[in-house]
Structures are given as structure tokens and as C-alpha cells.
Amino acid sequence: xxxRRPEYxxxxxxxxARDIFWRQGWAGTSLKDLERELKLxxxxxxxxxxxxxxxxxxALERYAQEGVARLRALADRLGPxxxxxxxxxxxxxxxxxxxxxxxxxxxxxELQAKDHDLAEQAGGHMAEMKACFADLFRQAQEAGDIGPDxxxxxxxxxxxxxxxxxxxxxxxxxxxxxxxxxxxxADIDRL
Amino acid sequence: xxxRRPEYxxxxxxxxARDIFWRQGWAGTSLKDLERELKLxxxxxxxxxxxxxxxxxxALERYAQEGVARLRALADRLGPxxxxxxxxxxxxxxxxxxxxxxxxxxxxxELQAKDHDLAEQAGGHMAEMKACFADLFRQAQEAGDIGPDxxxxxxxxxxxxxxxxxxxxxxxxxxxxxxxxxxxxADIDRL
DNA sequence: TATATACTTGAGCGACCGCTCAAGAAAGAC
DNA sequence: GTCTTTCTTGAGCGGTCGCTCAAGTATATA
Numbered sequence: 001x002x003x004r005r006p007e008y009x010x011x012x013x014x015x016x017a018r019d020i021f022w023r024q025g026w027a028g029t030s031l032k033d034l035e036r037e038l039k040l041x042x043x044x045x046x047x048x049x050x051x052x053x054x055x056x057x058x059a060l061e062r063y064a065q066e067g068v069a070r071l072r073a074l075a076d077r078l079g080p081x082x083x084x085x086x087x088x089x090x091x092x093x094x095x096x097x098x099x100x101x102x103x104x105x106x107x108x109x110e111l112q113a114k115d116h117d118l119a120e121q122a123g124g125h126m127a128e129m130k131a132c133f134a135d136l137f138r139q140a141q142e143a144g145d146i147g148p149d150x151x152x153x154x155x156x157x158x159x160x161x162x163x164x165x166x167x168x169x170x171x172x173x174x175x176x177x178x179x180x181x182x183x184x185x186a187d188i189d190r191l
Numbered sequence: 192x193x194x195r196r197p198e199y200x201x202x203x204x205x206x207x208a209r210d211i212f213w214r215q216g217w218a219g220t221s222l223k224d225l226e227r228e229l230k231l232x233x234x235x236x237x238x239x240x241x242x243x244x245x246x247x248x249x250a251l252e253r254y255a256q257e258g259v260a261r262l263r264a265l266a267d268r269l270g271p272x273x274x275x276x277x278x279x280x281x282x283x284x285x286x287x288x289x290x291x292x293x294x295x296x297x298x299x300x301e302l303q304a305k306d307h308d309l310a311e312q313a314g315g316h317m318a319e320m321k322a323c324f325a326d327l328f329r330q331a332q333e334a335g336d337i338g339p340d341x342x343x344x345x346x347x348x349x350x351x352x353x354x355x356x357x358x359x360x361x362x363x364x365x366x367x368x369x370x371x372x373x374x375x376x377a378d379i380d381r382l
Numbered sequence: 383t384a385t386a387t388a389c390t391t392g393a394g395c396g397a398c399c400g401c402t403c404a405a406g407a408a409a410g411a412c
Numbered sequence: 413g414t415c416t417t418t419c420t421t422g423a424g425c426g427g428t429c430g431c432t433c434a435a436g437t438a439t440a441t442a
Contacts, residue, residue, distance in 0.1 A: 006419065023304045027218030031400055041421050042401065052400065099304070105359055106300055109292060112362060113214045127365050157366055158374045165356025168296055171303060174318050175348055183349045187378070197389065222430055232391050233431065243430065 018059035023098040064125035080139040088181035100170035209250035214289040255316035271330040279372035291361035
């Protein structure tokens with residue numbers, strides 16, 4: 001006696017929620033917003049996701065996972081050094097994205113003062129991302145593309161910081177983000 | 192027939208409100224929070240400031256104005272180049288500050304998607320700050336401390352972006368912000 | 383001291399918040 | 413068709429939001 005199946009595509013809903021949260025932030029997104037955009041009544045929403053925070057967590061997870069995957073794919077295609085040099089430009093040109101700035105950073109900045117679990121989760125993902133960058137710098141160093149007297153972890157820390165600044169700057173209309181991206185890439189060439 | 196004077200120091204209240212907003216953000220700060228921290232009942236609060244947003248605006252104004260003043264003072268004391276090299280370290284070492292990250296950037300990031308007036312105000316102040324940086328770079332260039340083949344405006348844009356990234360990174364426990372600050376200062380030396 | 387003028391107080395407004403749950407609708411098993 | 417199970421629906425809960433306002437209180441003038 002199997003009953004009816006849900007009418008929605010859960011994965012697609014998470015992706016849409018991610019875009020809304022990404023753009024509007026945690027406090028800036030109400031359940032009304034989600035219900036309207038996801039076309040879910042409150043009952044279905046809570047049956048599917050449990051709570052607003054739980055959905056935000058899923059959205060963050062998805063965001064981080066896709067970010068890592070995209071970077072790895074880029075490195076596979078271009079090699080570590082070129083990937084690191086290309087990433088700044090790619091990240092501000094992503095035309096389909098709901099925002100230029102990083103969702104992990106926005107989440108962390110918004111919720112850290114509250115010691116919210118989601119801030120901790122975002123921070124963890126930023127650490128993962130930093131580790132990815134460090135990996136690529138290390139590979140580039142082993143390939144001889146970067147001088148041996150550099151610490152890959154330190155390069156990664158600086159690089160991630162630059163990327164966060166770039167992506168925040170890219171939201172501003174009075175800033176030419178492409179110049180910044182080009183300068184970041186140029187810095188890598190000088191290593 | 193002059194009546195009683197207010198019991199509070201308006202300027203001090205604005206400074207305290209700035210610290211609360213800076214740490215907790217716009218949505219993250221409720222009137223209850225403000226009433227408790229400023230020791231004002233709702234009636235006095237609204238008599239003094241008109242609205243939460245109005246107080247936030249005053250706090251932003253104060254924040255921006257003090258930021259510019261601090262930078263100018265630093266430049267007067269150390270000269271333009273040294274000021275630019277020192278600022279990154281100072282900004283993450285400010286021990287009395289309620290947060291490492293920039294209140295203008297946090298405000299902009301939180302409210303831009305809503306097209307909130309406060310986001311526009313914050314963006315304007317960031318532009319002013321960028322102009323300050325450009326001024327210092329130009330002065331350093333005229334003094335011969337920086338090669339003549341650099342555009343001060345472009346340097347300022349990159350510098351501000353780096354500073355935003357640094358200050359956001361400085362909130363994280365898994366990041367050594369001093370390393371980043373030192374690297375940013377080192378970049379300036381290579382110009 | 384009497385009066386006019388402000389400041390202080392706090393109950394409480396309407397709106398919205400995240401969320402619950404009982405009732406109705408749909409679909410596979412028999 | 414009938415039954416069972418799940419999904420869908422939407423009214424509405426308790427709570428908090430930003431904010432108002434009338435009553436009470438303190439102070440400088442006259």
C-alpha cells in the first residue's frame with residue numbers, strides 16, 4: 001500500500017533556497033520568501049526540511065561542495081597554477097550567480113557574533129576551501145612554477161583573503177573588480 | 192521657563208550604538224538590545240533618535256568619520272607610504288574594537304540586496320575611504336616612494352579590497368591575520 | 383512657590399516572525 | 413472500488429519585531 005510521492009524535486013529546491021539565502025542572507029530571508037519562491041506551503045516546507053536553519057545548512061553544504069568541485073575541475077583542466085590565476089576572474093564573472101560575494105563569508109560575518117551553528121559550519125567550509133588552495137599552491141611549487149621559498153599554507157591564507165575582498169568589492173558599482181582580479185593573478189606570477 | 196535637560200550623553204550613546212551594530216549587524220540588533228545597552232526606554236529612544244534606522248545611520252556616519260580621521264592622523268605622523276603599510280596591522284590589532292571586520296562592508300553586504308538606504312550610505316563611505324587611499328598612494332608616488340608607472344586609483348582599489356579581505360579573515364580563528372597584514376605591507380614595498 | 387516645559391516610563395499596538403497541526407486530496411496496494 | 417499511507421493546504425499559534433503615546437516626574441524660569 002504505497003502512497004503518493006512528493007510533487008517537488010528536493011535537490012532543486014535546495015539549490016533555489018541556496019540562491020535566495022546567498023543573495024539575501026539569513027535574517028534577510030523570511031519563511032514567506034521561501035514559501036513564495038519554492039512554492040511550498042508551510043506544512044510541506046517543514047515536512048521537507050524541518051526548519052529554516054536546517055534548510056540553510058543544506059544550502060550551505062551544497063554551496064561549499066560545488067565550490068570545491070568547481071575548483072578541482074578547473075585545476076584538472078588547467079593545472080594548479082593556471083587554476084589559481086583564473087579563479088579570481090571566474091568568480092566575479094559567474095553570470096548565473098545570485099551574488100558576487102561568497103556565501104560562506106556572508107554567513108560567517110552575519111552570524112558569528114551570535115555564535116550560531118551556521119557560522120561555525122560556514123567557517124569550517126572556509127577552512128576546507130583554504131586547504132584546497134594550499135594543495136594547489138603546493139602542487140604548483142612541486143611543479144617548479146613557484147619558488148621553493150614559499151609556504152603554501154601562507155600563500156593560501158593570503159590568496160583566500162584576497163578572494164574574499166575581491167568578491168565583496170565586486171558587489172560595488174564604483175569598483176572595477178576585473179582590475180583587482182588581474183592584479184591578484186599577476187601577484188601569483190611573481191611568486 | 193526652561194525645563195529639565197536629558198540625562199544621557201547623546202554622543203556617547205551613538206558611539207555605543209555603533210559598537211553594538213558593528214558587532215551584531217542591522218537585523219541582528221533589536222530595539223530590546225539597544226534599550227538594554229543604552230539604558231533607554233522606548234519613549235526616550237524614539238525621542239532621541241527617531242528610529243532604529245536613523246540611529247544606525249548616525250552610527251555609520253560616526254564610524255566612517257573616525258576611520259578617515261584615524262588614517263589622516265596616521266599619515267600625518269608617518270607619511271603616506273608608512274601609513275599605508277602600517278594600517279593593515281593597526282586595523283586588526285585594534286583591541287578596543289567590537290569586531291575586526293569593517294562595519295561599512297558588513298552593512299553593505301547585509302543590506303545591499305534589499306536596496307536599503309543604509310547600504311547606499313555605507314557604499315558612499317567606502318568610496319570616500321577609497322579616495323583617501325588613492326590620495327596617499329598619489330602622495331607616496333610624488334615623493335618617489337612608489338614607481339611612476341602605477342595608477343594611484345588602481346592601487347587604492349586593490350588595497351581597499353585587500354583590507355576588506357584581511358579584516359574579514361581576522362575574525363576567523365584558523366587564520367593568522369598578522370601574516371596576511373605583513374604580506375599586504377610587503378606588497379606595497381615592492382611597488 | 384507656582385508654572386511651563388521637557389524628559390522618563392512602560393503598557394501595549396499592529397505586523398510579522400518561525401512554526402504547528404488537523405483536515406482534505408491524491409496515489410499505490412489489494 | 414476500498415483502504416492505507418503520504419503529501420498538500422492554510423488557518424492560526426505564541427512570540428518578537430519596531431514603534432507609539434498618555435501619564436508621571438524632574439527642572440529652570442518667573
